[in-house]
Amino acid sequence: MERVFPELLTRLHAIKIDYADGDGIDFEPFDEFYSKEETAEWIKAWTGNLSLDGNEYLIFGQDGSGGYAALWCVRDSKDLLEQPEPVL
Numbered sequence: 001m002e003r004v005f006p007e008l009l010t011r012l013h014a015i016k017i018d019y020a021d022g023d024g025i026d027f028e029p030f031d032e033f034y035s036k037e038e039t040a041e042w043i044k045a046w047t048g049n050l051s052l053d054g055n056e057y058l059i060f061g062q063d064g065s066g067g068y069a070a071l072w073c074v075r076d077s078k079d080l081l082e083q084p085e086p087v088l
Contacts, residue, residue, distance in 0.1 A: 003032075003033045005033055006080055006081075008081070009060060010031075013029035013030075013061075017029070019064075026063045027063055027069070028061055028062050028063070029060065029061045030061050033060055034058075036053070036055065039054035039055070039058075039059060040053045040054050042054060042059065042068070056072060056073050056074055057072060057073070058070060058071040058073060058080075071083055072084045
């Protein structure tokens with residue numbers, strides 16, 4: 001899966017997100033997807049499985065606890081918008 005940040009996600013992330021001292025939305029958008037190396041490091045730490053590379057995930061943001069928002073890309077021949085729902 002190519003790690004090109006789509007224009008639609010760039011526009012979505014341009015919307016101001018108000019945390020409102022805990023009463024708003026707790027989300028920090030990223031300007032680009034995590035690199036393959038960062039994603040591999042995360043999936044290995046998260047699962048404890050050192051054989052995983054995380055290539056099917058595109059991480060695009062996080063919440064205040066460090067939890068990631070990612071797209072799960074399992075349809076190799078499909079466009080990013082045709083992939084399963086985001087994993088939060």
